[in-house]
Amino acid sequence: MARIVMKFGGTSVADIGRIHNAAKRVQREVEAGNEVAVVVSAMAGVTNQLVAYVDETSKIYDAREYDTIVASGEQVTAGLMALRLQEMGISARSWLGWQIPVKTNDVHGKARIQDIQADEIIRRFGEGQVAVMAGFQGVSPMNRITTLGRGGSDTSAVALAAALKADRCDIYTDVDGVYTTDPRIVPKARKIEKISHEEMLEMASLGAKVLQTRSVEIAMNHGVRLQVLSSFEDKPGTMVVDEEEIVEQQVVSGIAYSRDEAKITLVKVADKPGVAAAIFGPLTDNSINVDMIVQSVSPDGERTDMTFTVARTDLERAVSVLKQNHDKIGYESLLSDGEVVKISVIGVGMRSHAGVAQTMFRTLAEKGINIQVISTSEIKISTLVSEEYAELAMRSLHTAYGLDAG
Amino acid sequence: MARIVMKFGGTSVADIGRIHNAAKRVQREVEAGNEVAVVVSAMAGVTNQLVAYVDETSKIYDAREYDTIVASGEQVTAGLMALRLQEMGISARSWLGWQIPVKTNDVHGKARIQDIQADEIIRRFGEGQVAVMAGFQGVSPMNRITTLGRGGSDTSAVALAAALKADRCDIYTDVDGVYTTDPRIVPKARKIEKISHEEMLEMASLGAKVLQTRSVEIAMNHGVRLQVLSSFEDKPGTMVVDEEEIVEQQVVSGIAYSRDEAKITLVKVADKPGVAAAIFGPLTDNSINVDMIVQSVSPDGERTDMTFTVARTDLERAVSVLKQNHDKIGYESLLSDGEVVKISVIGVGMRSHAGVAQTMFRTLAEKGINIQVISTSEIKISTLVSEEYAELAMRSLHTAYGLDAG
Numbered sequence: 001m002a003r004i005v006m007k008f009g010g011t012s013v014a015d016i017g018r019i020h021n022a023a024k025r026v027q028r029e030v031e032a033g034n035e036v037a038v039v040v041s042a043m044a045g046v047t048n049q050l051v052a053y054v055d056e057t058s059k060i061y062d063a064r065e066y067d068t069i070v071a072s073g074e075q076v077t078a079g080l081m082a083l084r085l086q087e088m089g090i091s092a093r094s095w096l097g098w099q100i101p102v103k104t105n106d107v108h109g110k111a112r113i114q115d116i117q118a119d120e121i122i123r124r125f126g127e128g129q130v131a132v133m134a135g136f137q138g139v140s141p142m143n144r145i146t147t148l149g150r151g152g153s154d155t156s157a158v159a160l161a162a163a164l165k166a167d168r169c170d171i172y173t174d175v176d177g178v179y180t181t182d183p184r185i186v187p188k189a190r191k192i193e194k195i196s197h198e199e200m201l202e203m204a205s206l207g208a209k210v211l212q213t214r215s216v217e218i219a220m221n222h223g224v225r226l227q228v229l230s231s232f233e234d235k236p237g238t239m240v241v242d243e244e245e246i247v248e249q250q251v252v253s254g255i256a257y258s259r260d261e262a263k264i265t266l267v268k269v270a271d272k273p274g275v276a277a278a279i280f281g282p283l284t285d286n287s288i289n290v291d292m293i294v295q296s297v298s299p300d301g302e303r304t305d306m307t308f309t310v311a312r313t314d315l316e317r318a319v320s321v322l323k324q325n326h327d328k329i330g331y332e333s334l335l336s337d338g339e340v341v342k343i344s345v346i347g348v349g350m351r352s353h354a355g356v357a358q359t360m361f362r363t364l365a366e367k368g369i370n371i372q373v374i375s376t377s378e379i380k381i382s383t384l385v386s387e388e389y390a391e392l393a394m395r396s397l398h399t400a401y402g403l404d405a406g
Numbered sequence: 407m408a409r410i411v412m413k414f415g416g417t418s419v420a421d422i423g424r425i426h427n428a429a430k431r432v433q434r435e436v437e438a439g440n441e442v443a444v445v446v447s448a449m450a451g452v453t454n455q456l457v458a459y460v461d462e463t464s465k466i467y468d469a470r471e472y473d474t475i476v477a478s479g480e481q482v483t484a485g486l487m488a489l490r491l492q493e494m495g496i497s498a499r500s501w502l503g504w505q506i507p508v509k510t511n512d513v514h515g516k517a518r519i520q521d522i523q524a525d526e527i528i529r530r531f532g533e534g535q536v537a538v539m540a541g542f543q544g545v546s547p548m549n550r551i552t553t554l555g556r557g558g559s560d561t562s563a564v565a566l567a568a569a570l571k572a573d574r575c576d577i578y579t580d581v582d583g584v585y586t587t588d589p590r591i592v593p594k595a596r597k598i599e600k601i602s603h604e605e606m607l608e609m610a611s612l613g614a615k616v617l618q619t620r621s622v623e624i625a626m627n628h629g630v631r632l633q634v635l636s637s638f639e640d641k642p643g644t645m646v647v648d649e650e651e652i653v654e655q656q657v658v659s660g661i662a663y664s665r666d667e668a669k670i671t672l673v674k675v676a677d678k679p680g681v682a683a684a685i686f687g688p689l690t691d692n693s694i695n696v697d698m699i700v701q702s703v704s705p706d707g708e709r710t711d712m713t714f715t716v717a718r719t720d721l722e723r724a725v726s727v728l729k730q731n732h733d734k735i736g737y738e739s740l741l742s743d744g745e746v747v748k749i750s751v752i753g754v755g756m757r758s759h760a761g762v763a764q765t766m767f768r769t770l771a772e773k774g775i776n777i778q779v780i781s782t783s784e785i786k787i788s789t790l791v792s793e794e795y796a797e798l799a800m801r802s803l804h805t806a807y808g809l810d811a812g
Contacts, residue, residue: 058490069481093468
């Protein structure tokens with residue numbers, strides 16, 4: 001007997017027929033003697049319809065009302081799933097965020113879960129009851145409905161799994177697992193059998209859309225064993241587990257990319273203490289996040305070029321903020337480029353293997369691809385290249401690291 | 407300055423455009439310096455869609471899940487209305503049943519409101535905030551969402567008005583008031599300016615669909631002044647008020663009819679104590695309500711005919727129950743007739759005016775309409791006639807009581 005959380009995304013509960021199919025998967029786990037909690041998203045399309053209503057109603061909206069409106073989608077699916085399970089002879093009840101409660105902070109629209117009271121759900125496991133929790137939602141200290149941001153139902157599921165000390169959290173979705181890279185770009189991409197939490201976190205942060213980043217963070221912090229699998233096919237998916245569980249560790253597990261990048265270069269800024277603060281302070285004040293930063297070596301010790309990246313959607317605002325602060329920062333000119341892409345190779349094996357970065361640089365050089373910015377962490381190397389080389393770079397790197405499907 | 411509750415039904419908030427129109431009516435009341443609470447139904451069609459989902463999912467459903475699902479419709483409208491008011495520069499927030507809370511019993515699907523905690527709403531009136539409450543819903547002692555039955559948003563509005571000690575509760579709908587009778591049947595029907603709670607209660611119970619019966623009961627018990635008016639036209643509707651407020655009382659205020667009737671006659675039952683219990687006991691045990699009852703005078707003092715009405719939808723079951731109990735009851739034969747209609751004249755003036763019943767009987771006799779069953783109360787006289795005479799009877803009575811529009 002195991003205790004498992006099963007999460008079904010929007011496409012897996014898109015209509016009544018699919019809810020029935022999802023319920024059959026739950027039935028199978030129940031009949032295998034497991035204790036089961038189900039977490040459901042809104043039926044595909046519902047959330048978008050609700051958001052469209054909000055947009056039609058008001059230009060700038062109160063996020064508390066927005067949350068009240070959009071959280072209704074998951075409420076409906078939770079009720080329907082509970083009914084369907086009952087119809088199949090399985091004891092089940094729906095739980096809304098405020099009923100459990102799933103306590104969050106009050107940052108509406110992207111609230112963070114602070115606590116889940118799972119005692120009553122566990123008590124009912126003892127009576128053979130399945131818990132069906134509405135994903136994506138919680139309740140604020142002010143007793144208002146909060147939502148957890150796009151993909152938030154993943155986070156709901158993992159947080160519930162942590163609270164339940166579940167043996168596994170299965171994320172049912174419309175793809176059959178996590179791939180070494182985006183198969184739409186690299187046809188030789190392979191499904192990964194097992195990947196560590198840390199690698200998955202980098203993959204998710206760097207553009208792999210299969211799991212919400214926050215959900216992987218929680219899984220990592222609480223050691224929740226995650227599985228990403230298809231709700232339309234009967235086969236194992238990708239397990240996301242603690243590093244120790246992975247016996248044969250690849251040096252590089254995957255390649256991520258993000259087109260959501262833009263590059264800014266400030267030419268000839270003073271090479272002196274305080275200049276970085278003068279540049280990045282005003283950006284932070286305007287809620288513009290800076291990602292990669294590189295400062296060129298100053299030939300004369302007085303002037304240097306500062307290059308960094310921001311989200312592409314923030315580029316225009318960032319440029320405007322920097323121009324407003326021209327006198328305070330002091331630079332000769334400002335260059336910006338929205339046509340760049342960040343490509344990252346990820347693998348915990350890097351820690352113990354030398355030459356991983358060298359393989360990347362050599363591979364890109366062989367194809368004549370210029371690296372504009374480099375940044376590294378313990379388990380990833382990211383490079384910024386011109387967008388037109390994105391596909392070529394990814395395919396070449398996928399081959400170079402031996403990731404191509406047999 | 408007055409304190410008012412404004413309730414908008416499904417057709418009044420059927421789409422975003424209509425929500426905007428409804429919000430303009432709220433704005434007008436706010437700008438007149440009033441304290442305003444708004445109660446909203448689901449957007450027209452939404453509840454039916456949700457009920458269809460439930461029906462597709464499960465044959466016999468758990469009413470607690472049903473309530474969780476269908477209550478989401480009002481939740482969405484409440485959020486949208488609050489947003490729209492904010493967009494117009496009016497401070498507003500949505501309130502769900504469990505947030506206020508609107509405490510009900512646990513009879514899911516047709517719960518009764520037990521208490522509404524209106525203190526916080528009143529406090530916020532002081533800060534100029536409009537409360538937008540989701541109608542139709544409450545929360546049970548078990549902390550689950552309950553709903554109040556079809557038309558339940560009327561009841562939400564009146565109960566909130568009572569809790570707020572509001573000066574008026576305006577029910578915005580797709581008709582412009584309460585009519586002396588159904589204008590689709592009697593073209594000369596007139597809109598009533600003022601009607602007493604008691605009369606309105608009879609009208610609602612007897613088939614006038616404009617207000618939920620329970621809402622009128624609460625209004626009567628708490629002295630809530632109700633107004634039924636159109637959300638599409640700018641003119642006064644019908645005021646439902648305490649009898650004392652009505653200076654020029656009509657003898658008869660309106661004529662109601664119900665096609666939801668069926669007649670059963672048990673021929674030659676024993677005319678002795680206990681026979682009524684033997685007949686109606688088994689019906690009650692099967693949740694079949696009996697409405698009008700008439701026992702013919704027994705010519706020989708031994709045998710009598712017993713005639714009564716049940717809801718037309720219960721007719722088949724009632725006949726079957728009575729046949730099963732044939733031996734216990736003891737009757738010669740059973741006649742049933744589903745093609746009857748109950749026509750009632752209603753008016754508090756009857757209490758002080760003689761001859762009201764006589765007018766009814768004479769009018770029907772003049773048209774050759776046979777009265778099958780009669781029942782009376784202090785302020786109404788109901789007759790059962792063959793369905794084919796329904797329109798003729800109603801038009802004739804409308805004229806006879808001087809109700810025709812000038």
